[in-house]
Amino acid sequence: MVKAIFNISKNMLVAAAAGTTLALIHWEWSSTGLDQMIVPVALAYAVAALVDEIVAMPVIALATRRKILRQFTANWDLRLVGYAVRFVVALLTLILLRADVRLLVAVPPLALSLHLAYSTRVRSRAERQAWQRLAHTTDALNVVDINAVLHTAVAQAANLFSADEVEVELQADQRTVRGNNETITYDGFGTQPSFINGSVIPMEMKGYDGSAVGMLRLRFHGPVKLSEREQYTLRTFASALCTAVRNASAYAELNRVAEEHAHAAAHDALTGLANRRHLLDRGAEQLGQRRSEGVIALLLIDLNHFKEVNDTLGHAAGDRVLIQVAERLRTAVQGDDLVARLGGDEFAVLFHGLPAPAVAAHRAESLLTALHEPIELDGMRISVEASGGIAVAPSTGGMTELLRRADVAMYQAKRAGRRISTYAPARDTADLGRLALGGDLPRAVADHEFTVNFQPIVDLGSGEVVAAEALARWRHPARGTIDPLRFLETVERSGLLPAFAEAVLDQSLIAAQSWREAGFDLPVAVNVSPRSLLDARFPGAVLARLRAHDLPPDRLVLELTETLTLSQLEVVDQVLGQLRDAGIRLALDDFGTGYSSLSMLSRIPVHELKIDRAFVTAMETSAEATAVIRSTVDLGRSLNLVVVAEGVESEPQRMALWELGCSAGQGHLFARPMPAARLLAALHQGAGGRPGTLAPALHDEGAVVRLSPGRRSGPRRVERLPHLPA
Structure with missing residues (x-):
């Protein structure tokens, strides 16, 4: 009208x-x-x-x-x-x-x-x-981004049908997009009322199979009736929009799956950290920009004795420890530093954009400190100790070389008993020989290529030999004598540790028995691997060897090192308790270097403390080293323990240690490690015609010796070592 x-x-x-x-x-x-x-x-x-x-x-x-x-x-x-x-x-x-x-x-x-x-x-x-x-409108829907599809559909439908407002509602996630040909007025989830009160023309977005993905609504301010052609156009547009939504959703799902696969390929499944591949890729990218991005460094972290924790508590508990370690590292890193798990108990941190190489050591120290706090695991506190190696990116070479250098530095830290070591080319002795050693181990054990040398432990006052420490040597048929620092690590990681330990123990007990028969009843000290302490059968095996060689248990001293992470395990307490109850003596090696602590003394029933050679070497120039030795000696006296100093190289060191109250020592001043027969000959010969001695006495037996001023006050009568039976 x-x-x-x-x-x-x-x-x-x-x-x-x-x-x-x-x-x-x-x-x-x-x-x-x-x-x-x-x-x-x-x-x-x-x-x-x-x-x-x-x-x-x-x-x-x-x-x-x-x-x-x-x-x-x-x-x-x-x-x-x-x-x-x-x-x-x-x-x-x-x-x-x-x-x-x-x-x-x-x-x-x-x-x-x-x-x-x-x-x-x-x-x-x-x-x-x-x-x-x-056609132009439906062509515009041919995009793979769901947001673009919905926003384009609203604008195109508003133009095509001259609608005041167009609304697209998806069934799957209840998402609603509303707008006109110029702007989107609403894009969210759930329902929100429209401000246009007039005609509403709905149309289901159906596909060729008849199923719908949502609803398309055209809104007009006034009454509107579409012609037959316009209704057909609307149905066609809704069908095209349905197809576009499905295609975009399928693409989004494929993209999500691809991203998950890409993430899985670049990240560790257990911890969520970057994996080795991602670390190498990121490092290679940053090394390509090193001139403008500052110093790049890599920290390699290895958890000490994690295998023992895994073997004792199970892999599930070990995984929980790894997850907590990963979370601590992730929380402690700064900025764009990348944390990665390389596999097993090895982690890496890629430092990026450092102002100077020295900053890498500072950050590494902070990260390892973050791991120091014990981990709560089923009501048990497990201490985590780690060794770290730092390497600064070389001027030439890629990530493979940087990773190798960090690995070298990490094992240098382990061997030196330090928590962190920085890569130094002068100490880089890594070569393919290390891999070859692992392959030679079975033959070496079977053919008895491992021998044992002995370094005497001497009473610092009298010069008398009071014990001997067994030191393993490998006489390789092709390589000659191999440095223990190289092959002991390989043995520790192999499955031949029990056979190797038994061979060393047998040779040590044979030597002690031969000295005893010759009139020198000396205890022999043998280093024991922390892994051996996790075997409940270990005490029985040791006692069986003692009986086989007809030696009293108190003639054997077992030296313990690197047991900090194991000292809280019940099986370790049981093994050490059985050994001590049987009469075997226990010594705590490398005391004060970080592998031992005062808390261990309250758990491990040891008889002796051994001062690390690093403190003895530094005591002439470092007041701190002297203070550590004095504190250790006083602690040993308070707990009725023998204190032995390692690495005594000179008479001034011997005199200073004796004045501090240290009762015994070992080092090149007295003798280098030697075969059992040579040590027996040296005992027969003696020092100054005194059999059983390797150094002249600092005093006459029973004499009163005055200590130098400032060390100790008052006279002291020198007596025979009370805790090392001769």
Whole structure:
């Protein structure tokens, strides 16, 4: 109705405009000839056409939500042709009317034919343009990002259907996207009411299989009814949107799976840290930018005795320890530093952008300190000790070389008894020989290539030999004598440790028995691996060897090292208790270097403390080293323990140790490690004609010796060592 009234009013206005134009130019139908009629009629028709455009186009633009300029330019060529045809018909009508009124009967068929042709052409073009717009709209949905699909669908649907608001609601995650052809007004989950109260045209987004992924809604301020063609277009658009949503969702799922696989390929499954591959890739990338990114360094961390924890408590408990270690490292790192797990109990930290190489050591110390706190595991506190090696990126070479250098530094730290060691080229002795040693171990054990040398332990006051420490040697048929620091580590990591330990113990007990038969009843000290303490059968095996060689248990001293992480395990307490109860003596080696602590003395029933050679070497120049030795001696005296100093190289060191109250020592001052037969010959020969001694006495037996001022006050009677039976 409104449309009809508008059209009638418009046509009346157009006719009035044409008539007014003819009146203004004083044109009269009866007074003009044919030749004088064309121009006035053309002018009047042009004014009428202009008025028609000015009146109709804004109204149509408003109804279709188009911009006025866009409406004016749309189909201008067809409208121009239409105006020209109607002008010809009008002019022809006037000519026929002037010639003969009866000829007007030909005008309606002609006008109808022209109208039908024009209408068909207009509809054809409108259909073609509608399908082109639909094709363009659906093409715009061919993206793989779900956000882009939904946002594009809202804007394109608003343009295509001239909707005031378009809403897309997904069933899967209840996501709703709402907006118009210019902006997105809402994008979220759940429902939120629309502010447009008018017509709502819903359409399910169905696929070819009939299943729907959501709902498409067109909202209009006023009442709107879509034509059949528009309804079909809406169904087609909704179907295309359904396909686009499914494709985008499938792509998102594939992308998620690919990202998971990529993450899994670059990260450790247990701890979530970067793995070796990711570490090498990131390191190679940073090394390529080293000139502008500062100093790059790598810290390699190895947990001490983690295998024993795994073997004793089970792999599940070991995994929990690794997870907590990883979390502590992840929390303690700074900035872009990368934490990685290389496998087993090895971790790595890639330091990036350091201002100076020295900063790497400081950060490494902080990280290892973060691991120091005990870990709570099923009501049991497990102490975590680790060794770390630091290597600064070389000027040439890639990540493989940097990783090798950090590995070398880490094992240097282990051998030196330090928590952290920095790579030094002068100490880099790593080569392929280490791998070859592992392959030679079975043959070496079977062919008895391992021998034992003995270093005597001497009473510092009298010079008398009071014991001997067994030191394993490997006489390789091709490589000659191999440094113990190299092969002991290989043995420790192999499955041949029990056989190796038994061979060393047998040779040590044979030597002690031979000395005893010769009149020198000396205890023999043998180093024991921490792994052996996890074997409940170990005490029985040791006692069986003692019985086989007819030696009293108190002639054997077992030296314990690196047991900090094991000292809280019940099996260790049981093994050490059985050994002590059987009469075997226990010594705590490397006391004060970090592998031993005061807390261990309250748990491990030892008889002796051995001061590390590093303190003895430094005592002449370091007040701190002297203080550590004095404290250890006083502690030993308070606990009724023998204190033995390692690495005594000179008489001044011997004298200083004796003045501090240290009762015994070993080192090159007295003798280097030697075979059992040579030591027996040295005992027979003695020092200064005194069998059983290797150094002159610092005093006459029973004499009163005054200590130097500032060391100890008061006289002291020197007696025979009370805790090392001769």
